[in-house]
Amino acid sequence: MTALPKHIEAIHPAIWRGSQLARAYGKTIDTGYAALSAELPGGGWPIGSLVELLIQQPGIGEMRLLNPALIAASQRPVALLQAPHVPNSLAFAYLGVPLNKLTMLRAPKTADALWCAERVLNARSCGALLFWQQHIRSEALRRLHLAAQATETLLILVRPLAAAQDSSPATLRLGVRPADGGIFVDIIKRRGPTRTESLSIHLQPSPILLSPHGRIRRHLPTPALAGGIPSEVVASD
Template identity: 50%
Template sequence: MAQFPHALWRANQMGSYQGAVMASGYSELDQELPNRGWPRSALIELLVQQSGIGEIQLLRPALARLARTRRIALVQPPHSPQIAAWSGWGLAVEQLLWIRTQRSADALWSAEQILRNGSCGALLLWQSHVRSESLRRLHLAAQGSDTLFWMIRPLAGAQDSSPAPLRLGLRPARAGITIDIVKRRGPQCDQSFYVRLDEMPASFSTSALPGLPGLLRDATLDRRVSAVITARNLSAALV
């Protein structure tokens, strides 16, 4: 193996991805990720303690770069996208694609089609319960694309096995978020680390989060209903 030093991975070394990565925009996070960024062509799981703790804010730098030229797909978000907040972040509203379905199976189908047709630069999929075979299908589809793919699930899902090469546990912290590396291609990370999130403009609509007084709120989603598209009709697509 001395002739092929890069073919041998040691458990105390940070692994790497064969595909491209995109910097997260947070140095504290990048230094804990293989290749120092979000991997493309892979399933990334964000396991959140509860919705709205800053998970979208964490993705904001990557989404802002992608939205300059490509669409951002939101599949089955827990609340309706708040267009004013996205605009306040400098994200082109015409680049957002919102899909809401009646059944979880349709949401998974929609996500797989987005990955396979390469129509979007980023895909965010919210799911509470996902079967292992569905995770494998999505990860396989992601590997054949150049899409940044985040699946947002409850933190309790960290106990389940997953083919995702990167899994992060997210918990609220004052003015930021605490991250646990559940899984990565690299040495085990036993220590949580803190990422400070930028303050949001006052024009953002922030709703109170029970049990989180004084913490940063995630304003990219609200409860107002606007036009949506149905699964299996992606051409109608844009919100």
């Protein structure tokens, strides 16, 4: 049997040793959290591939976790597909995501939402697509992953933490649970060795980004969000 070269990565950038983090052979966006970035191949969120964020429940800090990446990606539009609550445009602006770059998309059925996600990716115009979905078939996951590979879009699929037991073609899968002052992040899948210990990520307090109690304040006009959001500010109580 032919021995593998000392530097196996020299064969192809997509090959890596199981005991080491893979080298990034595509672009990444820094997470903004040094402890997390150090555990990810390429030191950040992979662009042009499917990333799954598996959350214990909405609103535990997942948007603040993604905020530094969204700021970096917002040179182009940022699409929010099937967001569970009303986007708080004031909070996004406060945290540095331009209002005129946010687009909210809604679809009545899962099949329509998946079609919409593929169209967004095929258009190749968005810097990031955040897609919330409770249930999704494995073939749909593969289609999203393949569609993302032809783009330079940060594709984040937000699913329930219970989905961690399901197989997925995603390049990166992270579990997110609440913690005092922040969140715990479990690395469920990455290109590299298994990590059994949770990462503790401290999150700075911030305005609510997604609120089930959103209301329209008509005396504060702002640029419109696409997808049916009125032109007035969508704010939270």
